[in-house]
Amino acid sequence: xLCWFYVFPVYRLPSDKxxxxxxxxxxxxxxxxxxxxxxxxxxxxxCCDPKRMFAVTKENSPVGKVLWYDGEFYYSHTxxxxxxxxxxxxxxxxxxxxxxxxxxxGGILRHSKCGRxxxxxxxxxxxxxxxxxxxxxxxxxxxxxxxxxxxxIIEKRFQSLLWSRKDFVDSMKVYGSSYIYMPAFSxxxxxxxxxxxxxxxxxxxxxxxxxxANPEFLRTVGKFWKSHxxxxxxxxxxxxxxxxxxxxxxxxxxxxxxPFSVDLDQRPVSHHYYDNILPYKxxxxxxxxxxxxxxxHKSGTLRVRVGRxx
Ligand code: CDP
Numbered sequence: 001x002l003c004w005f006y007v008f009p010v011y012r013l014p015s016d017k018x019x020x021x022x023x024x025x026x027x028x029x030x031x032x033x034x035x036x037x038x039x040x041x042x043x044x045x046x047c048c049d050p051k052r053m054f055a056v057t058k059e060n061s062p063v064g065k066v067l068w069y070d071g072e073f074y075y076s077h078t079x080x081x082x083x084x085x086x087x088x089x090x091x092x093x094x095x096x097x098x099x100x101x102x103x104x105x106g107g108i109l110r111h112s113k114c115g116r117x118x119x120x121x122x123x124x125x126x127x128x129x130x131x132x133x134x135x136x137x138x139x140x141x142x143x144x145x146x147x148x149x150x151x152x153i154i155e156k157r158f159q160s161l162l163w164s165r166k167d168f169v170d171s172m173k174v175y176g177s178s179y180i181y182m183p184a185f186s187x188x189x190x191x192x193x194x195x196x197x198x199x200x201x202x203x204x205x206x207x208x209x210x211x212x213a214n215p216e217f218l219r220t221v222g223k224f225w226k227s228h229x230x231x232x233x234x235x236x237x238x239x240x241x242x243x244x245x246x247x248x249x250x251x252x253x254x255x256x257x258x259p260f261s262v263d264l265d266q267r268p269v270s271h272h273y274y275d276n277i278l279p280y281k282x283x284x285x286x287x288x289x290x291x292x293x294x295x296x297h298k299s300g301t302l303r304v305r306v307g308r309x310x
Pocket of ligand 1 (some may be wrong): 103104105106107127128150235236237238239256257258259260270271272279286
């Protein structure tokens with residue numbers, strides 16, 4: 001039987017309504033498929049070597065190494081003594097990670113009561129320094145092991161750290177002793193704010209560890225999904241994390257991935273669980289990405305949670 005996710009990407013993306021219907025048809029059924037998990041881990045290690053390459057490390061980026069920015073045309077940084085000193089020695093994660101939860105920021109998380117499920121994972125990944133205060137804990141949990149931070153957040157929310165840095169240091173406390181994963185070498189204007197974020201945390205003797213995303217890893221992951229039919233100018237942060245998780249974890253569950261305007265009861269849903277600010281339409285292709293995630297869900301390779309957890 002040809003399913004819509006095989007047919008539609010060629011002609012058109014299914015409408016929000018069609019996706020809701022398809023997700024409802026599948027219901028809460030999910031069966032883990034070890035062959036699928038092993039296959040994706042193999043494919044991802046062949047294309048992108050996440051274990052060795054996901055972060056910039058002293059091991060993969062010695063002094064003199066040229067880091068080509070993945071979000072710029074022909075622009076690079078050559079590792080020097082200063083930048084080298086900021087890199088971790090090697091991949092610091094204790095591998096393999098067992099159960100991983102990748103938490104997107106979709107409004108579908110609101111009232112989901114998925115917090116407890118998320119906190120039960122061995123490794124929790126979140127996107128873009130999201131709010132996880134008491135108000136949201138029941139729905140999104142409280143634990144974090146890795147959180148991404150886009151340099152644009154440092155610019156907008158923390159005035160590029162050129163003024164007070166206390167606000168930034170205080171805001172980071174909710175993430176405990178997790179890894180902050182920053183694409184410092186992706187876009188030219190992002191490098192300085194990322195380095196300032198590093199120094200700010202180092203100077204405040206914070207428990208967080210800064211990891212710079214390796215632009216080579218981001219580029220190869222982008223190519224991998226392009227060959228699977230995701231035609232975005234740039235992948236969303238969430239799909240980068242899912243790819244990382246598929247490469248490093250024994251089991252992956254996603255929460256908060258739902259880039260559609262209505263929920264499973266056809267009620268309007270906000271873009272984020274904490275606001276309704278929409279992304280630039282032309283930049284990401286989140287619905288296309290969801291189709292891929294759903295494909296992996298149906299094949300038992302990862303589990304996509306979109307309904308309520310309790
Ligand atoms: O910066 P970006 O637009 O990539 O991310 P975000 O809005 O902070 O959300 C984090 C991630 O959650 C996104 O990268 C998407 O993968 C996912 N997301 C989703 O699937 N559906 C939504 N309505 C919002 C976010």
